[in-house]
Amino acid sequence: MPTDPSADQARAAIQAALGQIGFALPGTITIRRARCGKPRCACAADPPALHGPYIQWTRTVHGKTVTRLLTPAQYQAYAPWFASARRLRELAAELEALSLAEMARAEGWAKITPGTPAPPRTRPVRGPNPNYPEPPETPGDQPA
Numbered sequence: 001m002p003t004d005p006s007a008d009q010a011r012a013a014i015q016a017a018l019g020q021i022g023f024a025l026p027g028t029i030t031i032r033r034a035r036c037g038k039p040r041c042a043c044a045a046d047p048p049a050l051h052g053p054y055i056q057w058t059r060t061v062h063g064k065t066v067t068r069l070l071t072p073a074q075y076q077a078y079a080p081w082f083a084s085a086r087r088l089r090e091l092a093a094e095l096e097a098l099s100l101a102e103m104a105r106a107e108g109w110a111k112i113t114p115g116t117p118a119p120p121r122t123r124p125v126r127g128p129n130p131n132y133p134e135p136p137e138t139p140g141d142q143p144a
């Protein structure tokens with residue numbers, strides 16, 4: 001079937017952006033300060049002087065949550081790798097939404113429901129793509 005030229009253009013743009021992705025680390029970073037629990041420690045004083053900051057890297061390995069502490073230097077060095085993974089997830093969601101819209105257009109379906117919502121954007125990387133619409137808010141598929 002012939003592909004819609006604007007959809008093909010949007011696909012090419014996503015492909016080009018995917019080609020720019022470097023190393024990509026999974027998981028999330030949480031920075032926290034903590035109390036140790038010792039009653040005479042400064043962290044128990046009022047006002048408390050908390051320990052940390054602790055830079056926690058949390059990810060899932062074979063269904064289990066794995067946490068590792070990063071040094072500030074490690075966090076600085078690998079922050080772009082975490083950003084790359086976020087960008088990769090955004091682009092994958094964009095490509096899937098585009099593919100769903102293109103399939104619906106090619107098949108003459110009025111609407112199609114995306115199976116997986118796009119991950120929340122943590123930072124704007126570029127403006128919205130005017131070449132194709134966002135996935136619909138409400139399901140449009142007919143029940144089986």
Ligand SMILES: [Zn+2]
Binds near residue numbers: 036037041042043051
């Ligand atoms: Zn303490």
